[in-house]
Amino acid sequence: MNLLNKKVTHERFGTGSIVDHSDSRIEIDFGEDNKTFVFPDAFEKHLVLQDESAAHSLEEMIREKESERREEELQKEEEKELERKKHELRAEHEKLMKNHKLxxxxxxxxxxxxxxxxxxxxxxxxxxxxxxxxxxxxxxxxxxxxxxxxxxxxxxxxxxxxxxxxxxxxxxxxxxxxxxxxxxxxxxxxxxxxxxxxxxxxxxxxxxxxxxxxxxxxxxxxxxxxxxxxxxxxxxxxxxxxxxxxxxxxxxxxxxxxxxxxxxxxxxxxxxxxxxxxxxxxxxx
The missing domain is CATH 3.10.590 (ph1033 like fold)
Structure with missing residues (x-):
């Protein structure tokens, strides 16, 4: 997604122009100073794209990224629960081994x-x-x-x-x-x-x-x-x-x-x- 030269508005710094961006960072020229933000997270809170078409595409990207983030968090929770169950099984196994008589x-x-x-x-x-x-x-x-x-x-x-x-x-x-x-x-x-x-x-x-x-x-x-x-x-x-x-x-x-x-x-x-x-x-x- 090419956002170079797109106009944005920031609640504090005013209107600026995008001069550089990657998958995780975006740099904006506000005239007197350049500011760098986390991409695309900053558009959820602080930045607004003035180009409606680009803004729509960005919203889709943000939704997809949020969905991926939720899936990752869910997977981490599942892995954490699996590890907890494995720990319980290991503890039970060690107990049985300790008490086992030949x-x-x-x-x-x-x-x-x-x-x-x-x-x-x-x-x-x-x-x-x-x-x-x-x-x-x-x-x-x-x-x-x-x-x-x-x-x-x-x-x-x-x-x-x-x-x-x-x-x-x-x-x-x-x-x-x-x-x-x-x-x-x-x-x-x-x-x-x-x-x-x-x-x-x-x-x-x-x-x-x-x-x-x-x-x-x-x-x-x-x-x-x-x-x-x-x-x-x-x-x-x-x-x-x-x-x-x-x-x-x-x-x-x-x-x-x-x-x-x-x-x-x-x-x-x-x-x-x-x-x-x-x-x-x-x-x-």
């Missing part, structure tokens, strides 16, 4: 169906399934034992194979901010760093029942219903230790070792004192 079986083993396996490794998350009976039937299962010390073991068993052939496909720590007790959708997301997928050859060497045993029925290897079950923290540490030894790619091996060390730290496990696997399959042999 459960000895706070690890999850998940049964991947063929269509779920692809999703698990592409999106790095699993769905804990739905409640099958009772007043909450149809609602997502709440993985209440999972916390920041928890990992999720991904396994599969082909329908034509016995349960003892269940293989380990991969593993991930839960997301850094995840707390199972607060989960409402049954989705368990992975940690941003600690996640491992096994090759077919590696998976063939990692049998789940080498590590897992149901102490109530140690001679049985059964998984009849449910998408997941909880298991012992020490068993998961044994699996992670063996994965670190199994990986041959230097980068994957380094990540697996870091994963193992992080897990032991989070679960207060001394890796030097970790026993050898003693799962149901090991006891049978």
């Amino acid at each position: 459960h000895p079986e706070s690890q999850m083993v998940f049964w991947c169906e063929p269509e779920e396996k692809q999703l698990a490794f592409s999106k790095w998350k699993v769905y804990s399934g739905e409640i099958k009976s009772g007043k909450n039937k149809g609602k997502p299962n709440k993985p209440s034992r999972l916390h920041q010390n928890s990992a999720v073991l991904l396994t599969e068993r082909n329908s034509d194979m016995p349960e003892k052939e269940r293989k380990i496909l991969g593993v991930f720590m839960v997301n850094e901010e995840f707390i199972g007790k607060q989960s409402e959708d049954g989705i368990v997301p992975a940690h941003s760093v600690y996640r491992l997928q096994l090759t077919e050859q590696e998976s063939a060497r990692m049998n789940f029942w080498n590590y897992y045993v149901n102490e109530k029925s140690p001679e049985k290897m059964t998984w009849n219903t449910g998408k997941y079950r909880y298991f012992d923290n020490t068993m998961m540490a044994q699996i992670l230790r063996d994965l670190a030894s199994l990986k041959k790619d230097p980068e994957e091996q380094e990540l697996a070792q870091q994963f193992f060390e992080h897990f032991c730290k989070m679960n207060q496990i001394m890796d030097q004192e970790l026993p050898q696997p003693d799962g149901a399959l090991m006891r049978k042999s």
Whole structure:
């Protein structure tokens, strides 16, 4: 908008002529002295354009700028409110972490169906399934034992194979901010760093029942219903230790070792004192 040489009137300085202006400043020659004003704000209070056409265009500009200013203020308020809510969530999270006591079986083993396996490794998350009976039937299962010390073991068993052939496909720590007790959708997301997928050859060497045993029925290897079950923290540490030894790619091996060390730290496990696997399959042999 070109306002050069346009006449203006000021309530105190009288009539002047615009000699320079930018997006934020305007300079006016009042004869004896030049004055600089904030543009276009000064036209809302002190200055009046004598050119009606230019004045109309300027009013439109002022309205647009005011609208933009209100939007910016609204956005700042929304950002401020969002930050306040984040602060409250962080405070609540820190409180839960402070009061959290390690459960000895706070690890999850998940049964991947063929269509779920692809999703698990592409999106790095699993769905804990739905409640099958009772007043909450149809609602997502709440993985209440999972916390920041928890990992999720991904396994599969082909329908034509016995349960003892269940293989380990991969593993991930839960997301850094995840707390199972607060989960409402049954989705368990992975940690941003600690996640491992096994090759077919590696998976063939990692049998789940080498590590897992149901102490109530140690001679049985059964998984009849449910998408997941909880298991012992020490068993998961044994699996992670063996994965670190199994990986041959230097980068994957380094990540697996870091994963193992992080897990032991989070679960207060001394890796030097970790026993050898003693799962149901090991006891049978």
